[in-house]
Amino acid sequence: MIKVLGIGGGAREHSLAEKVAQSAHHPKIYWISEWRNPGIYEICRSTGGEYIIGSTTDPLFVSKRSKTLGVDLVIIGPEEPNFYGVADAVRDAGIPCLGPYRDVAVIEQSKAALRRLQWKYDIPGRLLFRTFRDVRSAKEALNEASKSLTWLQNVVLKPARQAGGKGVKVIEDKQAYLLNEKLTFKMSHIEWLSDYMSGYEDIQDRVLAEECVWGPEYTLHCFTDGKTVVGMPLVQDNKHAFDFDIGPETGGMGSISGPGMALDFITREEYERSLEIVRSVIRAIQDETGKDYIGVAAGQMMVTEIEGPTLIEMYSRLGDPEALNVLAVLKTDILDLAFAICEGRLSKVGVDFEKNAVVVKAVAPEGYPDRKDLAKGHEVLVDRDEVLKRGCKLYWGAAHLEDGRIVTTGSRFVELVAKERSVERAAELVNGCLGLPRLKGWRTLYRVDIGTRELNERRTELAEKVRRLYKFRESRGLLGSRLDWVPGMGLIDPALEVKKYEVDRT
Amino acid sequence: MPGLIGICSFGEGSEKWNVLRFTYYAMLALQNRGQEAFSIAWVDKATGSLRKVEASGNVEELLPLIDGSSGHVAIGMTSPLVSDHIVEVDGDVRVAVAMDGKTLDHRDRREACKAIGEELSSGSPLHESMLRVATKYRVGYSFLVLTEKGEVGCGRSAVGLKPLTIGSIGFDLGCVASESSALDVIGATYSSIVGAGEIITMTPLTLKRDRVIGATEEPCTFEFVYLARHDSVVFQEDVYRVREEVGKCLARGDEVDCDVVIGVPETSYPIALSYGATRRRAVKLGFVRSGDHIRSALKGSQLERLIGLQLKLNPVPSVVDGKNVVLIDDSIVRGNTLKNVISLLRRKGAVGVHVRIGSPQIVKTCPYGTEIPPRDELIAGNLRLEDIKKVIGCDSIEFLRLEDLERLISKDNVRPCTGCFGGRYAGDVKVD
Ligand SMILES: Nc1ncnc2c1ncn2[C@@H]1O[C@H](COP(=O)(O)OP(=O)(O)OP(=O)(O)O)[C@@H](O)[C@H]1O
Numbered sequence: 051m052i053k054v055l056g057i058g059g060g061a062r063e064h065s066l067a068e069k070v071a072q073s074a075h076h077p078k079i080y081w082i083s084e085w086r087n088p089g090i091y092e093i094c095r096s097t098g099g100e101y102i103i104g105s106t107t108d109p110l111f112v113s114k115r116s117k118t119l120g121v122d123l124v125i126i127g128p129e130e131p132n133f134y135g136v137a138d139a140v141r142d143a144g145i146p147c148l149g150p151y152r153d154v155a156v157i158e159q160s161k162a163a164l165r166r167l168q169w170k171y172d173i174p175g176r177l178l179f180r181t182f183r184d185v186r187s188a189k190e191a192l193n194e195a196s197k198s199l200t201w202l203q204n205v206v207l208k209p210a211r212q213a214g215g216k217g218v219k220v221i222e223d224k225q226a227y228l229l230n231e232k233l234t235f236k237m238s239h240i241e242w243l244s245d246y247m248s249g250y251e252d253i254q255d256r257v258l259a260e261e262c263v264w265g266p267e268y269t270l271h272c273f274t275d276g277k278t279v280v281g282m283p284l285v286q287d288n289k290h291a292f293d294f295d296i297g298p299e300t301g302g303m304g305s306i307s308g309p310g311m312a313l314d315f316i317t318r319e320e321y322e323r324s325l326e327i328v329r330s331v332i333r334a335i336q337d338e339t340g341k342d343y344i345g346v347a348a349g350q351m352m353v354t355e356i357e358g359p360t361l362i363e364m365y366s367r368l369g370d371p372e373a374l375n376v377l378a379v380l381k382t383d384i385l386d387l388a389f390a391i392c393e394g395r396l397s398k399v400g401v402d403f404e405k406n407a408v409v410v411k412a413v414a415p416e417g418y419p420d421r422k423d424l425a426k427g428h429e430v431l432v433d434r435d436e437v438l439k440r441g442c443k444l445y446w447g448a449a450h451l452e453d454g455r456i457v458t459t460g461s462r463f464v465e466l467v468a469k470e471r472s473v474e475r476a477a478e479l480v481n482g483c484l485g486l487p488r489l490k491g492w493r494t495l496y497r498v499d500i501g502t503r504e505l506n507e508r509r510t511e512l513a514e515k516v517r518r519l520y521k522f523r524e525s526r527g528l529l530g531s532r533l534d535w536v537p538g539m540g541l542i543d544p545a546l547e548v549k550k551y552e553v554d555r556t
Numbered sequence: 557m558p559g560l561i562g563i564c565s566f567g568e569g570s571e572k573w574n575v576l577r578f579t580y581y582a583m584l585a586l587q588n589r590g591q592e593a594f595s596i597a598w599v600d601k602a603t604g605s606l607r608k609v610e611a612s613g614n615v616e617e618l619l620p621l622i623d624g625s626s627g628h629v630a631i632g633m634t635s636p637l638v639s640d641h642i643v644e645v646d647g648d649v650r651v652a653v654a655m656d657g658k659t660l661d662h663r664d665r666r667e668a669c670k671a672i673g674e675e676l677s678s679g680s681p682l683h684e685s686m687l688r689v690a691t692k693y694r695v696g697y698s699f700l701v702l703t704e705k706g707e708v709g710c711g712r713s714a715v716g717l718k719p720l721t722i723g724s725i726g727f728d729l730g731c732v733a734s735e736s737s738a739l740d741v742i743g744a745t746y747s748s749i750v751g752a753g754e755i756i757t758m759t760p761l762t763l764k765r766d767r768v769i770g771a772t773e774e775p776c777t778f779e780f781v782y783l784a785r786h787d788s789v790v791f792q793e794d795v796y797r798v799r800e801e802v803g804k805c806l807a808r809g810d811e812v813d814c815d816v817v818i819g820v821p822e823t824s825y826p827i828a829l830s831y832g833a834t835r836r837r838a839v840k841l842g843f844v845r846s847g848d849h850i851r852s853a854l855k856g857s858q859l860e861r862l863i864g865l866q867l868k869l870n871p872v873p874s875v876v877d878g879k880n881v882v883l884i885d886d887s888i889v890r891g892n893t894l895k896n897v898i899s900l901l902r903r904k905g906a907v908g909v910h911v912r913i914g915s916p917q918i919v920k921t922c923p924y925g926t927e928i929p930p931r932d933e934l935i936a937g938n939l940r941l942e943d944i945k946k947v948i949g950c951d952s953i954e955f956l957r958l959e960d961l962e963r964l965i966s967k968d969n970v971r972p973c974t975g976c977f978g979g980r981y982a983g984d985v986k987v988d
Contacts, residue, residue, distance in 0.1 A: 220726035225743050231577055235728075238572045289727075291566075292763035294747035296724040298567030416762055420568040424761075495762065504748065 052077040052385065053099070055116055057106050057136065057149075058127030059083025059090065061412070061447035061465035062370035065377045066127055066384075067093045068445075073385040080119055082106055088456050089446035106131050109139030116145050123148065123388055126345070127373075129212060132366045133159045137345070146392035150347070150366050153339040157331060157347070158366040162210045162255040162552075164331070168361065169553050171334040174530060175327045175351070175360040178202075178261040178544050180551060181210055185244045188257045189237055196223070196233050200534055201544050204262045207239050209247050210255035212363075215301045216419070217246055222262050263354040265516040266315055266509050267362065269305075269372050270324045270349045273387065274332055275396040276342030281325045283311045283379060283403055285372040286509070287350075291419060293499045300419045301462065304480075304500035306473045307375035308407035314473070314506065315513035316353070323359045324351050331364060344391060348372075355519035357530040371410040374445060374467050379404040406469045409476035409501040411484060412447065412462035416493040419461070426460035428489040437486055441479040443467045444487070458489065477501025557783050557926045558635040558656045558665075559586025560720065562700040562732045564708040564758040565628045571601070573728060574626040578742045582733055583615045583632045585741040588785050589656070589734060590636035594618055597642050597652035598627030599706045606650045606704040610641040631702045636927050643669035647677025650704040656734055657697035657718035657776075658925030660985060665925055672699065682707050683757040683764050690714060690755055690768045695983035696924035698750070700732065708732075708758045714771040715983040716752025717924055717973055719779060719790035723747045730758050735788035749792050773970045774982035777961055778926055781915040782886050786826055791970070796826050798964055802914045803830030805960040806884070810835065812910045812952055815879040818842030820869065820886070820897060827914040828884040842876060842883075842901075843869045869897055877905030883950075887915040889928065891935035895948040902949070911953040916961060916977035923987050928976055931988075 054070050054077045056063055063083070067090045070079055079099040081090050086103060094101040100119070105111050107130050116124055124140045126132060126149030135152035157164045168176040178201050182188035195202035204224060209217045219239050223232040240257055247256045267289075271282040285307040291297035307313065312321045328349040336343055348365035368376065377384075381402040390399045417424030430449055437444045448461035464487045468479035477500065484496045499505045523529050534542040561582035565573040579596055595610035596618065602625075609621045615634055633642050633654040642654045643666060653669040653676065662668035672693070676685050686701070686709050695715035702708055710732045712720050721736045723744040731744045739746050750756060753771025757764045775791040776783075786796040803826065817839040819828030832839035881901060888894060898909050917936030922928045931937045935944055936955075945953050958979050965972040975981030 219728065222726065222743055225581070225741075227581060228577060228743065231574055234574065235572055239569065242569060290724070292730075293765060294722050294724065294730075294763075295745070296566075296722070296730040296747065296758075297727065297763055299727045421761060493762075498765075508747075 052123070053080065053119065053121040054078070054385070055080040055082065055119060055121040055124045056090070056127060057082050057112065057124065057131050059085050059087040060127065060370050061445040061462065062368055062373035063087065063127035064089040064445040064447070065374045066125060069377050069380065069384045070125070071097055073383050075383070075385050077385065080121060082112060082115065085450040085459050086452065087446050088449060088451040091451055107134040107136065109134055109136045112136050113139035113143040113145075116140055117143050121145060123385070123392070125149070125388060127367065129155070129158055129365065129367050133212075146389065148345050148388045148391060150343055150345045151339070151341045153341050154335045154343045155366040157335050157364040159212050160210060160253055160255070161208055161212065161258050161363055164364055165258075165260075166552055167331065167334050167338065169548060171330065173327060173330040173334060175323075175357055176530075177263065177360065178532070178548050180259045180548070181255040182257040182259070183254055184256065185240055188240045188259070192236050192240070192259065193233070196229060198536055200536065200542070201261055201532065202259060205236070206260045206262050207236065207243060208258040208260060209243055210258040211247065211250050211253045213246065213250065215299065217243055218299050220262060263352060263356065263360065265353040265355065266513040267350065267352045268313055268316055269365075269369050270321070270328055270351060271368060271372065271376055272325070272328050272347050273391055273396060273401060274343050274345070274347055275391045275394045276336060276344055277394060278396040279325070279329045279332060280396060280401045281311070281321070282376045283307050284313045284316055284321060285369070285375045286313055287369060287372050288497065288500050291495065293497050298419055302369065302371050302412065303497045304409070304411035305371045305375050306407070306409050306477070306501045308379065308473070309405050309471065311403070315510040320353060320359050324349055327351070327359060327361055331361070342394070353513060353516050353520070355516050356523070356532065358520040358524070371412055371465050374410040374465055375408040376403070378408045378467055378469050379406055407471065407473045407476050408467065408469050409473060409480050410465055410467050411480045411496055411500060413464045413466070413484065413487045414462040414495045415458045415460070415489055416495050418495055422460035426458050428458045428492040430456040430458060430463060430487060430489060432464065432487040437466065437483050440482045441468055442483045463487070473501050473506060474503050557589050558633050558640065558654070559583065559589035559738070560631070560633055560654050560656050560698060560700050560732070560734045561586065561738055562631040562702070562708045562710055563629065564730045564760075565728055566730060566758075566760055567727065570728070570760045571628045573628045574601070575630050575729065576622045576625060576627055578729070579630040579632040580615070580618055580622065582731070582738040582742050583618065583634050585738040586634050586734055587615055589783060590634040591615070592638045593635040593640050594633065595641035595654070596622065596630060596632040597644070597702050598625070598630035599702070599704060601626040601628070606644070606652060606702065608642060608644055608652060612638045629702060629706045629708055631700045631708065640665060643673055645670060645673030645677045647674060648679030649677050651677045652702045654700045655697050656699070657713070658923070659693040659696055659713075660923060660983070661693055668693075668697065676701050676703070676709070682709050683755065683766070686711055686755045686757065687766055687768065690753060695985070698734070706759065709756065710750060711755040712750050712752055714753035714768040716771060716773045717776050717982045719775070719784070720750040721746060721748070721789065722750055722756070730763065732756070735784055735790055737785045737788040740787070746789065774973050775965065775970065776924070776926065776982070777965060777972045777974050778922070778976060780965060782823055783926070786823070793965065799826035799914065800830040801964050802956055802961075803827040803884070804834050805956055805964075806912045806914065806954065807831045807834035810912070810954065812882065813880040813908060814882045814910065816840050816875060817882045817884060818875065819884045820893070821845055823886040824884045824914055827886065831882070831884055831912065837882070840875045842871055844872060845869070869900065871900050871904045873904045876901050878907055880908040880910070881906045882910045882912055884912050884914065886913070887918060888913055888935060889918060890933055891944065891948050894950070898949045908951045911948070911950040913953070913955045916955050916958040916974070918976050919978045920976050920987055922976050923981065923985060926976070
């Protein structure tokens with residue numbers, strides 16, 4: 051009998067565990083996570099496996115456990131284990147692992163490294179960027195940009211390392227009369243970022259300043275064994291905490307996909323271009339490191355006026371909640387697929403997906419995402435039969451099972467999924483269940499608007515506007531090119547500046 | 557018909573934002589909804605308490621008054637009435653309330669704001685209190701509230717008469733404004749309208765929304781005729797598009813002699829342009845304005861209105877000399893404007909002046925606080941068409957038909973308020 055060990059304790063992993071449990075190989079399922087996810091726990095028990103509470107980022111711990119348990123395959127859910135080399139250790143121990151080597155996972159771990167790679171290898175869909183190692187140089191450069199009005203004025207400030215979906219500030223700075231307000235905010239956010247990043251020792255860059263763009267976003271996940279790259283259906287996640295696309299950045303409050311491989315507002319051609327971008331990134335990081343990319347790589351993309359499909363960041367794993375969209379329609383047996391990837395014969399298996407639309411929505415405790423202290427420790431009450439009766443499935447996320455009680459650990463504790471012929475119908479089903487997960491003595495947070503006709507229409511409108519712009523540029527041979535003219539300095543191609551500061555220097 | 561703007565900053569670091577200037581520029585953008593008074597309230601960074609600045613006059617005078625102050629949440633209001641300001645109420649919690657439109661239950665906006673403020677300052681949770689308020693006073697207003705705790709609430713009455721839109725800036729700011737153009741001006745992305753009977757509460761950690769039971773969209777048609785900016789979206793309708801349709805309606809079947817079409821600045825421009833295009837007649841810029849944009853129909857005294865008007869409208873001689881002019885205006889309230897304009901046109905040599913009005917005759921006042929004069933001051937409420945023609949001195953006059961206006965704005969589940977034009981009032985109230 052096949053034994054499988056999974057890593058990570060969120061809703062993405064619950065959905066992975068379920069998929070593994072449905073495999074025709076009838077595996078025994080083992081799992082490691084920092085907390086006891088009630089859903090995964092149940093799956094482990096019912097298949098005769100075991101749920102282990104322990105570190106998911108300690109390579110030695112994971113590889114030792116894999117050996118003593120005698121598992122045939124390890125599947126890594128979240129990103130952090132990838133950054134610590136968990137997959138490396140597992141493979142060193144001679145066990146197949148669906149998860150990338152640490153060296154190639156750098157495309158997610160360091161946003162700065164990804165950008166450099168893109169510019170070095172001339173991979174399309176790139177953004178102008180600058181990195182800074184200290185507060186002073188960052189402040190100077192942004193101050194200067196506010197005076198000279200170059201591209202660096204209109205920026206997104208990010209932690210240079212993947213840092214738990216926090217700290218990204220989109221600061222579109224286009225109203226001269228609000229320049230001071232924006233500048234003040236930029237300065238204080240640079241300080242915040244620098245403090246925040248001082249917790250991470252594994253990277254030199256602190257602050258990443260990136261060209262601010264606009265357009266519809268979507269995620270393209272791919273399976274890859276290093277040679278073959280297979281695209282999955284596109285998914286759109288929604289980052290704002292609140293309805294109306296308002297409020298702080300979260301890990302994602304809900305996602306839509308289908309029907310079919312693309313989304314209603316993304317064309318087949320844009321899908322293909324996005325796939326080519328992800329392929330190129332995988333190829334480039336393999337060339338840089340000499341290692342195969344084994345696992346899932348995903349491009350978080352945006353259609354922009356400058357270049358059409360553009361890379362915002364890369365994932366070295368499935369997104370959460372996006373994983374639930376793609377796994378809900380994956381028809382191929384996940385273990386057949388996983389073994390094929392680990393053994394380098396992905397090109398030999400057909401990867402099939404259902405045509406259905408899927409809507410996923412997260413329910414979080416109030417306080418999420420910025421006040422974990424307020425969001426954690428609340429007892430969860432939910433009528434799961436009622437969820438099923440209303441046509442949805444429930445996956446457990448940041449929820450810990452202890453003595454028969456389930457309590458929140460501070461983040462999205464439940465994700466609800468519906469599969470239907472259209473996004474709108476699936477959204478209706480999920481909306482009918484959003485009130486079911488409750489917290490004892492505390493309030494929940496979720497988004498009603500995701501997947502509704504109104505929001506979908508707005509996305510389509512946005513996409514059409516942006517498409518017109520990049521198509522126009524394309525017809526003039528201007529795709530991806532930018533020019534500034536600064537009085538006294540003349541014509542400036544910001545791309546050359548990026549190459550000079552960021553690529554040639556390193 | 558004041559202009560409303562509310563801004564809340566979210567998440568970790570929200571206190572790093574100073575939103576006072578954002579508020580100011582949005583108010584500047586909302587001057588079309590009132591130029592006589594302005595007020596702003598915010599939670600002051602230095603003291604942590606609620607502060608308010610108010611004055612009569614032009615919004616531009618606000619800037620020096622807030623210089624050096626800082627706040628991460630604020631609400632602002634511009635009004636066409638002197639001393640019509642945000643109202644502060646000091647209960648268990650100190651709150652500031654701004655309103656567009658009016659409840660039916662109170663004499664004026666100030667009283668309505670006060671009554672609502674008292675309910676919202678009782679110390680019970682803001683969101684629930686707002687729902688209670690909207691359930692109790694069902695018709696005629698949009699409102700904003702700011703509490704000293706830094707909560708920003710907003711809502712539209714269950715009978716959704718006055719506009720309110722919502723949008724955001726990055727991950728940091730949530731903004732509500734009477735019109736979408738105010739969001740544009742401060743660089744916010746428009747998301748949606750606030751629905752009829754919808755109540756929204758924003759705090760640094762949450763956004764809650766709920767809807768009063770049995771809410772209906774009954775938008776004020778005067779918004780489309782005159783009040784809103786034509787670069788705005790209100791009630792999910794593009795204002796410019798509606799005004800163009802009005803022009804087409806006026807042109808259809810109109811065969812009056814016409815050498816040139818001119819619009820009375822500036823609300824009627826889109827109407828005049830589409831009227832001319834539909835009839836294939838030249839549309840020309842007939843007037844040059846002196847001074848700032850002045851909305852003459854809403855000025856206080858008769859004399860002030862006349863001054864505003866005369867500064868606004870000096871005809872261009874060659875455009876009208878020897879011509880049959882079709883003169884387009886958005887509405888007639890007292891008839892002063894038109895009477896004056898027509899005599900100016902004639903003096904510059906206009907042969908014929910045919911007046912086309914982009915709204916039906918205003919025959920009744922507004923119980924919801926739009927500053928339409930009492931009935932005895934409305935020319936169309938008192939005179940027959942023949943007499944109006946004689947008084948203002950035109951060769952012919954036609955109004956948009958009420959059915960056309962209603963048809964342009966009605967949709968599934970949207971029944972516009974056309975009370976002042978002699979139609980049905982929002983909430984089916986009876987007004988003499
Ligand atoms: N250059 C940009 N221009 C405009 N918006 C951007 C840009 N970069 C990022 N954003 C916005 O910020 C969001 C988060 O950015 P990004 O994905 O880089 O950060 P993250 O914190 O790593 O997110 P995740 O949780 O997906 O890992 C994006 O989904 C997008 O909405």
